[in-house]
Amino acid sequence: MKNLDNDLTKKSFIYEEFAFEILTSIECTGCTGKKEISEDMLSLPLPMSGIPEPLSLMKCLDAFFKTQSTMQTCKTCQTKTQTTFKKRISKLPNIGIFQLQRMTPFLDKNQSLVEYPEINLVLNGFSMDHSSYNLSAVCNHVGSSTKNGHYFTFAKSWVDQKWYSFNDQTILPLKNQEVISSEGYILFYEKQIKT
Numbered sequence: 001m002k003n004l005d006n007d008l009t010k011k012s013f014i015y016e017e018f019a020f021e022i023l024t025s026i027e028c029t030g031c032t033g034k035k036e037i038s039e040d041m042l043s044l045p046l047p048m049s050g051i052p053e054p055l056s057l058m059k060c061l062d063a064f065f066k067t068q069s070t071m072q073t074c075k076t077c078q079t080k081t082q083t084t085f086k087k088r089i090s091k092l093p094n095i096g097i098f099q100l101q102r103m104t105p106f107l108d109k110n111q112s113l114v115e116y117p118e119i120n121l122v123l124n125g126f127s128m129d130h131s132s133y134n135l136s137a138v139c140n141h142v143g144s145s146t147k148n149g150h151y152f153t154f155a156k157s158w159v160d161q162k163w164y165s166f167n168d169q170t171i172l173p174l175k176n177q178e179v180i181s182s183e184g185y186i187l188f189y190e191k192q193i194k195t
């Protein structure tokens with residue numbers, strides 16, 4: 001197994017807190033030769049295109065972890081065959097960051113609503129770890145393309161456990177249902193400590 005990390009990233013607080021350890025299993029369908037590659041990802045880029053509406057975080061996660069296949073020459077059997085790539089999470093972070101891929105390669109923006117849970121997100125379809133996550137912040141993007149727009153944040157206070165909108169110099173309280181909107185772009189989830 002090849003680990004793409006170097007020692008520096010392993011020691012970093014940022015990687016300790018935020019990195020998903022993703023294990024990709026690569027298999028040649030000709031000789032069934034397998035290898036695994038491990039990589040740390042500080043956020044998961046979740047696809048939105050090609051997914052039937054209504055969109056949800058779980059559907060986008062399913063698309064990210066869907067087995068991919070491509071034709072390539074296998075180093076073991078030296079033939080050009082179908083090779084499959086299957087990803088799973090081998091280590092969950094304390095803070096999980098998901099970036100919805102709203103921005104397309106053509107610089108426009110997918111403005112569909114993606115439903116995401118405020119509490120009890122469990123990634124058990126993609127990991128052996130069944131820890132539960134609660135939403136703690138959302139980075140929003142308002143605007144119709146990557147060339148213009150505005151970013152602002154919703155975050156849950158540690159003091160009163162209520163949601164607030166932080167938009168330039170304005171801080172306003174929010175109702176829980178306002179936290180989930182079609183402007184949600186980067187989602188921050190905090191692992192819940194088991195009691």
Ligand SMILES: [Zn+2]
Pocket residue numbers: 028029030031032033074075076077078079081
């Ligand atoms: Zn092969």
